[in-house]
Amino acid sequence: MKKIAPLILTLFAFNASAIDIKSRLLDFQQIQEELKCSTEYKYVASAFKVKHRETINCSDVDWAEKALSKVANLKPDAPMVNLELLTRDNGASFDIGETVRIPLHLTFTNQWGQVFNSYAIGTDAILYHEYSHAIFGKRIGKLFYPKLKALAERLSRFKIYRQKAYAEGNPRNVVEYYTKQIESIEERVKTHNELEKYHLSSPYNELFADLMAVLVTNNRNAIFNALYYDEMTDEAYQLIKLRSFEDQNTKYDNRGLYEEHGELALVRQYIGEEILPKIFKNKNEEELKKELIKIVLDSIEAQMDERIRKNAFKISPMHSNTSLIEEIKQRYLRKTNFID
Numbered sequence: 436m437k438k439i440a441p442l443i444l445t446l447f448a449f450n451a452s453a454i455d456i457k458s459r460l461l462d463f464q465q466i467q468e469e470l471k472c473s474t475e476y477k478y479v480a481s482a483f484k485v486k487h488r489e490t491i492n493c494s495d496v497d498w499a500e501k502a503l504s505k506v507a508n509l510k511p512d513a514p515m516v517n518l519e520l521l522t523r524d525n526g527a528s529f530d531i532g533e534t535v536r537i538p539l540h541l542t543f544t545n546q547w548g549q550v551f552n553s554y555a556i557g558t559d560a561i562l563y564h565e566y567s568h569a570i571f572g573k574r575i576g577k578l579f580y581p582k583l584k585a586l587a588e589r590l591s592r593f594k595i596y597r598q599k600a601y602a603e604g605n606p607r608n609v610v611e612y613y614t615k616q617i618e619s620i621e622e623r624v625k626t627h628n629e630l631e632k633y634h635l636s637s638p639y640n641e642l643f644a645d646l647m648a649v650l651v652t653n654n655r656n657a658i659f660n661a662l663y664y665d666e667m668t669d670e671a672y673q674l675i676k677l678r679s680f681e682d683q684n685t686k687y688d689n690r691g692l693y694e695e696h697g698e699l700a701l702v703r704q705y706i707g708e709e710i711l712p713k714i715f716k717n718k719n720e721e722e723l724k725k726e727l728i729k730i731v732l733d734s735i736e737a738q739m740d741e742r743i744r745k746n747a748f749k750i751s752p753m754h755s756n757t758s759l760i761e762e763i764k765q766r767y768l769r770k771t772n773f774i775d
Contacts, residue, residue: 467483467487468483469481469483470483470484470496471493472493472496474493474497476496477500477515478566479499479503479515480516480533481517481599482520483519483598484521485519485521491520491522502562502563503516503562506567506570506651509647509724509728512573513566513569513573514570514573516529516533516535517533517535517591518534518535518537519534520538521537522539522540523538523540524541524542525538525542525543525550527558527564529569529572530587530590531583531587532584532590533591533592533595534591535565535568537562538558539558543666545668561661564647564648567646567648568640571639571732575636575732579633579636580630581629582627582629583632583633586620586623587624589620590620593620632743634748638695638699639735641699642703643731643732645657645658645678645680646706646727646728649680649707649711650724650727655679656680659676659678663675673689673691674696676700677696677700678696678697678700680707680708680711681708682707685704687701693752698755698756699752699755699756699759700756701752702756705760705764706727706763709764710767714727723771726771730763730767734759734766735759738755738758738759738762
């Protein structure tokens, strides 16, 4: 793939940098205003605009609900989430609990602090990706780090309760109570005994969220397109290539494979080259997508279970990629007739 600007850029990321659990879970800025919408949503529990001065309204929540529904069509047990909306920002995130933060327009910042706007027409794929983290957590999180997941959900709820209390004028001084609860949970999270399992799941989580965005958009380069901007460095460009589901001729000596977003690049290439062409535009496309999602989640569960049993929390990218590819391949062969 040559370094050229795609016509349409859609998707997520934290400017392709690794984000640790603290920034995902503990360091969200205070949200400012709840959006009270007349529509009853199926996937949006509550929606807030982060900055009071920004022009964000219920039409933006309607957009988000529609985007979430496209993901849920492929994974019908998808959960409800809270939304934190910004007009412009350089990242999107899911807090492990119940809250997605999403900008309406994605921006990028270079090493000198210059800000560039994305080419994206809307940020739907960003939301597909982030919402898929919530789906992953519901399945894998509750299986492998259930106490941490429950704590994260509780933290999300207390933060929402606090914001609503602010909006209501802090009746009975409940803001102080919620703040103490939040601080207590944040301290418990920092040293939680399931953190190692959470970190083990992170590369699988990123792979799954990328895949869901690709399946909704029918675009193997949905993630690459979202992260690309003309002024990016060659190093950053090499990193975002690892998010593509096309064959990028990635080798195991690529340093980007040691970063959680890029670690499973070879699995992405395998799925993109060997499976997706047999799904896209197939008359049973939606059914085949759902089957692939199940196979990938089952395969991730099996790999995590094996690694935890063997205490193999630190393995090489070659091992993590080849093991998961073989797991997916064998499960797909048993379930379908579409792979030689």
